[in-house]
Amino acid sequence: MIASVPLSLYVHIPWCVQKCPYCDFNSHAQKAELPQAEYIAALLDDLDRDLARLDIGGRDLHSIFIGGGTPSLMAPEYMARLLAGIEARIPFASDIEITMEANPGTVEAERFHAYQRAGVNRISIGVQSFEAEKLERLGRIHNGDEAIRAAHIAAGSKLNSFNLDLMHGLPNQTPEQALADLKQAIELAPPHLSWYQLTIEPNTLYYSQPPKLPDDDDLWDIYEQGHQLLEEAGYQHYEVSGYSKPGKQCRHNLNYWRFGDYLGIGCGAHGKVSFSDGRIIRTIKVKHPRGYLDLARDYLDKEYNVSEQERPFEYFMNRFRLAEACPKAEFSERTGLSLSVIAEPLQQALEEGLLSETATHWQVTEKGQLFFNDLIALFVSEDDE
Ligand code: SF4
Numbered sequence: 001m002i003a004s005v006p007l008s009l010y011v012h013i014p015w016c017v018q019k020c021p022y023c024d025f026n027s028h029a030q031k032a033e034l035p036q037a038e039y040i041a042a043l044l045d046d047l048d049r050d051l052a053r054l055d056i057g058g059r060d061l062h063s064i065f066i067g068g069g070t071p072s073l074m075a076p077e078y079m080a081r082l083l084a085g086i087e088a089r090i091p092f093a094s095d096i097e098i099t100m101e102a103n104p105g106t107v108e109a110e111r112f113h114a115y116q117r118a119g120v121n122r123i124s125i126g127v128q129s130f131e132a133e134k135l136e137r138l139g140r141i142h143n144g145d146e147a148i149r150a151a152h153i154a155a156g157s158k159l160n161s162f163n164l165d166l167m168h169g170l171p172n173q174t175p176e177q178a179l180a181d182l183k184q185a186i187e188l189a190p191p192h193l194s195w196y197q198l199t200i201e202p203n204t205l206y207y208s209q210p211p212k213l214p215d216d217d218d219l220w221d222i223y224e225q226g227h228q229l230l231e232e233a234g235y236q237h238y239e240v241s242g243y244s245k246p247g248k249q250c251r252h253n254l255n256y257w258r259f260g261d262y263l264g265i266g267c268g269a270h271g272k273v274s275f276s277d278g279r280i281i282r283t284i285k286v287k288h289p290r291g292y293l294d295l296a297r298d299y300l301d302k303e304y305n306v307s308e309q310e311r312p313f314e315y316f317m318n319r320f321r322l323a324e325a326c327p328k329a330e331f332s333e334r335t336g337l338s339l340s341v342i343a344e345p346l347q348q349a350l351e352e353g354l355l356s357e358t359a360t361h362w363q364v365t366e367k368g369q370l371f372f373n374d375l376i377a378l379f380v381s382e383d384d385e
Pocket of ligand 1: 020027
């Protein structure tokens with residue numbers, strides 16, 4: 001199965017100017033000058049060790065996603081060094097997508113052209129809101145004008161695409177405010193828009209001091225009207241919070257959701273690699289920058305085998321997030337299992353109207369979307385409960 005599974009690479013840059021109160025990502029407030037050269041050398045060393053340990057079977061790289069944290073805190077020359085180093089180790093597919101996350105702050109936006117020359121061809125801009133009061137509540141360091149300017153710079157560059165990340169359901173946000181934010185984002189015409197609802201996660205400041213969020217009725221109004229605005233503007237809703245113009249879906253994220261393979265380098269990065277002997281291995285790197293950069297220890301924190309019992313749930317949990325129909329043949333290609341192992345839960349999902357099927361594909365029904373957790377719970381192996 002290995003040859004047919006596309007291979008991506010995730011690179012984690014763990015620093016931000018300051019920590020946002022809602023953020024549960026592996027990000028650390030920058031306290032001193034960033035050890036840029038040291039970190040890029042460590043990332044490439046980390047990649048070398050992955051390649052020595054994990055047989056990727058001569059595959060090209062299909063996509064790279066440089067996330068964080070705030071990768072745009074790294075100067076373009078270091079980004080160029082990183083991308084050249086990666087390409088020297090794994091050949092790039094001719095149509096590789098290389099995304100870098102960026103803050104809309106002035107300094108970072110002015111560097112977009114330089115990142116593009118370094119090899120980045122898609123930028124994901126963390127806008128979140130255009131409203132001053134909301135940005136302040138979110139602890140963001142940019143303002144609405146900077147976000148608009150950053151989108152204009154991205155649109156005027158030679159990038160293949162760019163994304164705006166926008167949140168709704170913010171503290172004290174009315175439906176009118178949420179929709180005004182969305183209209184502003186649509187006006188900037190990004191090829192891709194990630195429009196997602198703020199959720200309160202454990203281990204964040206918002207968890208210990210919860211803000212007042214819109215009630216369920218307001219959230220539903222925001223979702224329904226926002227979804228309509230996006231569709232009218234020509235965006236396709238292809239994943240839970242992912243909207244794109246035709247052909248502009250994020251290839252990297254599509255590969256995750258289609259249960260593709262990816263190496264993960266950098267602090268706390270996760271990887272998943274399928275082997276020709278049928279094993280699927282997951283890797284997790286050391287989380288804290290101090291430990292990751294400690295030369296006395298390995299970058300790898302954990303490595304484990306995904307058992308055959310776990311694979312159907314893992315596959316469908318990712319696959320059914322996508323609006324597209326799921327090709328039946330892909331299940332065996334990606335999990336190495338025969339369709340007979342899921343015959344029973346599939347039958348149940350079909351009988352309960354959570355799924356529909358043709359000879360070649362499954363499709364999550366509207367009911368299946370509403371009861372998504374019930375749908376994927378059918379594929380939990382009894383051994384895992
Ligand atoms: S900028 Fe992004 S990654 Fe950094 S703390 Fe804020 S939400 Fe988290």
